[in-house]
Amino acid sequence: MSKKKGIIRLVVLLAVIAFVVYTAVSGLGSDRSGSLNDISLGLDLRGGVSITYEAVGDVNSQDMSDTKAKLEKRVQDYSTEAQVYFEGSDRITVDIPGATDANAVLQELGKPGTLIFCTDSSDPEGTKVMDGNQIKDAQAGARSNATTNAREYVVNLTLTSDGVEAFSKATEELAPTKGRIYIMYNGEVLSAPTVNEHIASDTCSITGMGDLEAAQTLASNIRIGALPVQLQEMRSQVVGAKLGQDAVRTSLMAGVIGLILVFAFMIIYYRIPGLAASIALVMYTAFVIVLLSAFNEEITLTLPGIAGIILGIGMAVDANCIIFARIREEIGAGKSVRTAIDAGFAKAFSAIIDGNVTTLIAAGVLYFIGSGTVKGFAQTLALGIVVSMFTALVITKNILKSFYAVGLQDEKLYGKTVYTKTFNFIGKRKLFYSASGIVIAIGIVAMVVSGVNGHIFNYSLDFIGGASTSVTFNENYSVEKLESDVQPVVSEVTGDNDIQMTPVTGSNEVIIKTRTLTVDERDALYSKLSETFGVDESTIQTENISAAVSGEMKRSAILSVIIAAIFMLIYVWIRFKEFSFGASSVLPLLHDVFVLLAFYAVLRWTVGNTFIACMLTLVGYSINATIVVFDRIRENLHTNKNLAEVVNVSVTQTLSRSINTSLTTLIMVVVLYILGVTSIKEFALPLIVGVVCGCYSSVCIAGCLWYDLKNALDKRKAKKTSK
Incomplete structure (x- = not known):
């Protein structure tokens, strides 16, 4: 050039x-599209809409749990960061970040009610085909008509196994006469599509929608109606950032x-x-x-x-x-x-x-x-x-x-590097294994001891739930003012610093979430708030709330990491053409997870909403660092067959990269920890440990594990060959 x-x-x-x-x-255009201000922020950063539904009539806990689970899936279409949790025994609260209009959210999300499919709208229960529980999903879409090639809008339904059986029987009877199936919601007909053919699969489509908006409205009503419990809106409000x-x-x-x-x-x-x-x-x-x-x-x-x-x-x-x-x-x-x-x-x-x-x-x-x-x-x-x-x-x-x-x-x-000395990592591997084993063992002991006395980790409200107290102050408090003035008062009563306070936009109301309170503690909190801030005790309301991080989210996070580890093992196995590389890439990853868990257990760090993110960040960081070392080992194996020398040379050659990458990442996280507020510090501190641990495992553990596993597999192969 x-x-x-x-x-x-x-x-x-x-x-x-x-x-x-x-x-x-600055963004582009009058709406500043593309700028930082145009990013959709979550409840913790910007606020959003909070809607509380109440069950109609007598309900059992299983039906409420099923309803909550379905709502959790439904609000994911609105935002991946939405939260759903119980408030008391018959109420469910939905928090949707980024939204500013509660009425618009209600209209889009729908008003929960009873949904049934029947063959006679004048006698819905007597001619019921199936109900909302037999609908897995309903989504609006568009496609080209097979006959006219014109664009048409449809609602695509996915049925459960029970739904398939019931729908198959009904459509088989109605198809010859082109009969109708009425979709009724709270006694009103939403749609009455004609049955054109026998449908025996778990999917079908409703055609004839006037436009996409009509299709979306019908799909939304079907989804929200497919609930075990009939819900009615109790309150909706716009809340500020946490x-x-x-x-x-x-x-x-x-x-x-x-x-x-x-x-x-x-x-x-x-x-x-x-x-x-x-x-x-x-x-x-x-x-x-x-x-x-x-x-x-x-x-x-x-x-x-x-x-x-x-x-x-x-x-x-x-x-x-x-x-x-x-x-x-x-x-x-x-x-x-x-x-x-x-x-x-x-x-x-x-x-x-x-x-x-x-x-x-x-x-x-x-x-x-x-x-x-x-x-x-x-x-x-x-x-x-x-x-x-x-x-x-x-x-x-x-x-x-x-x-x-x-x-x-x-x-x-540009600089230049000439390697004159190689560190004997293989010779020190027993020391590395022992150090890691001791840290992990200490963590396990701490978990056992803590488990005997209560929870193995210091779970936050997001994980175990607590109490939600609605307080109307005599003036409007900013988040910063709440943290400096109100939080210490609440903490004095509860004896706990795990407190979340969310102001309700357009009012002096503040929602204060704490651990579960006894009756005496509630009375003490009410009196303290009244004494300190002049709050009218009669207006204060407290309800027990469930965890915002659902059991499904915990299970899916664990399952995701396990499946991701398996897929990564397979990918590395294929790319590096040896099982030893694949297995040795996943083991350091698990090592890092257990070490970080040990820190959480021993130091009693709060296990909150960011805990899952910290663990996932560590997984991504750890596997990337290990791959770099393995890539160099693979390259050096072409010129040197002494496995110990190859590992020592390869790790030495990649050492500057490992240290420098860790330092630059640490710089970002440490500054975040130093300047951040409490919740950000709780998020940054585990990341600091995770980055250091990821560097340690890629330098001191990964190559050594590969060496031991490679030798073991080679010896096993040699034995089979000799026989």
């Missing part, structure tokens, strides 16, 4: 990056400061390549913001989502560290800077692709199997990974080549 072309390319790249940054900061503007502002400030420190580190350590990477990271950050804005109807950003973005930044830095380490090695081997740049990107490609693909596999499994915050985390993680690969392999590469073309060609500006 000539100097002139280099200048032109550099100017074009910087102009594109500047445009993306401008869009991320964290407040200061928390959001300090988080953004922490992000900016963290990025600046990362830029400084990269430039000081890697010189010209570090400058190229810093410019690419600016592009990464701005591009992620623009994409989050573009997908604001699909992605709601909360603290777990921020975890996914932080991990994405770590992956973006990691890709650059792998590339730059390779470039330095090539220069150290005597190659020219130009040749070293090309060779560095080429040799780093497989490690970057494998590391990111394994993490993408995890993100995909988490999205399709997980629910709630797990799904939100998976979305931002996948988005960050794709963007990080693009910025590292395309933007950084082109900037670096442009720098070289304009005259920055001295090898001193």
